[in-house]
Every structure is written in C-alpha cells, then in structure tokens.
Amino acid sequence: MQIIAVTNIKGGVGKTTTAVNLAYLAARAGQATLLWDLDPQGAATWLLQGVPNAEASAKKLVQGKRALPELIVQTEFEKLDLLPADFSYRNFDLHLNERKHPTERLLRMSAALGERYDYLFLDCPPGISLLSENVLRAADALVIPMVPSPLSVRMLAALQEFAAREGWSDLKLLPFFSMVDRRRSLHVDVVATTRARFAMTLATEMPYWSEIERMSVRRAPLPAYAPRCEAAKLYEELFSEIRAALLGGVAAPPQSAQDRGASAANDEAGPRAAPRELTRNA
DSSP states (O other): OEEEEEOOSSSSSSHHHHHHHHHHHHHHTTOOEEEEEOOTTOHHHHHTTOOOOTTOOHHHHHHTSSOGGGGOEEOSSTTEEEEOOOGGGGGHHHHHTTSSSGGGHHHHHHGGGTTTOSEEEEEOOSSOSHHHHHHHHHOSEEEEEEOSSHHHHHHHHHHHHHHHHHTOTTOEEEEEEEEEOTTSHHHHHHHHHHHHHOTTOOSOEEEOOHHHHTHHHHTSOHHHHOTTSHHHHHHHHHHHHHHHHHTTOOOOOOOOTTTOOSOOOOOOOOOOOOOOOOOOOO
16 A cells, blocks of 8 residues: 655645545546545545534544544545644644654554555645654655745755665655746746756646646546646546655656647556554654
8 A cells, every 4th residue: 555645844735635636547547545534624524525424533443443444435426535634633743742752653543444445645734843744754655735935945855864864765855846837037036946856746736726626616627627637637647746756756747737738648557565564663
C-alpha cells in the first residue's frame, strides 16, 4: 500500500480538492483506494458526501480501542472508500503525546489497511504538530500544493531540510503550484525560481479557476462530473506525474492549459506496492 499525504502547513491552498480528486482518479484507474480525512473540519468528508462514524474517536484510535477498518465507509464511487473526519481529531496531538513512540502511531494504525488497499490518501490539516510528524513518518510521498509566494518556497525548503536531517531518503516530496494566476508577475517569477531551485517540483500547475471551486457545490470529484473540462484534465496529469514518481519513473511535462487541445489520456494502473514497514523510528 502506498501512503500519499496531501499536506501544507498553510490552509487555503487546495489540499482537500487535490486529495479528493487524486483519490478518485486512483480508484478510477482500478486501484483499491482509501481517503482518510484527518482534518477535524471534515471538508473532504463533506465533498464526498460521507457521514461521520458515531464510533470514531481520536482517543480510542490512538489507544488501540478502535481499529481503522471498523470506521471505513463506502462512497458512491467504485473502489473509493472513505475514513470520515471526526471533530475529536482536533485533540489528536494530546492523545498522541500520551503514548510511547508517539510519532509512529499513525503508521501503526494504518498497517491494518495494507492488505485491503493499494493507495491510502491522507487529507491533512494545516499547521505543524505531532500529528503532522506522524504523517511525515508514515507517508511514502508528500503531495504539497503551494500558492506561488515566497512563504511557500520557504516552507518547502524547511520541509526538505527536515526530511534530510531525519535521514528519510525514501520520502518523496512532490510539490506543485496551486491557484496560479499567470497574469501576476509575482506568480510567474516565483514559479520560475522555484523550479530552478527544487527539481522535484511537478510540472502540472493548477490555475485559480472557478470550476475547481464549484466542487463545493457539486460535492463530488471534478473528474467524476465534468471529465472533459480543462481542470479535470489537469488533475489527470497531476495524478500521472505522481504515479510516475512513485514508480521511480519520470513523467513527461504536460502541456499548459492554454496550449492543450486534446484530452489527457488515462494511464493504466501501476503495480501494487509492497506493504510499508516501520522503518522510521523515533
């Protein structure tokens, strides 16, 4: 099972829309996929029309009194399941801090999912916390939506330094630019300088488009209800890049939204990854 965390310490950068659309595309490609909404605000749960489980509890999960498979709910989309958010997740850090090896708990909790799913996507809350360090230790890859600003670049540099300091050479950092407005010279400059500095920056850019915001009205993944729109094609290209990076390959740079005339082709599903082991010790 591949664990892909969609994360950024800043809010309002497109994490939830990215997580929902990528999880849907993985399921549409034939991969058994689970999306875990770790944000107590529950935006991903709401977008997928999920109903929180009354038995969910951050405290019980951390203590081992609840197992993640007990809380999974099906979505209306084939091969896409959901672990709904719960308001108790706001206290995850408090309960994690009470346990031995607190930064390993999320990885241990997710181990029970490995035989059932090919992909586990994590929609992460903003901020720096004990939960976010759990995510870093558990994930195979971090998909990092970034608004084109100097503060985003500073965050990416700090994250890269932290992963290097911890010796996590197997953790793939996959930043991409979100909410891009190429009419703004600052956006153009930041994108160019960041790509020159951080070679792992994905080629796909998500523009600041109203059709992406409409997901909150339709309450469904964009490629599910509008597969031919330009934004849906961009998410397909983003997923293709991410999967290529996970498989160790290199994805061809996509065309820009302005130049693209034809639909992006859907990729065939990649091979199932071996279950992740507890290799990142506190």
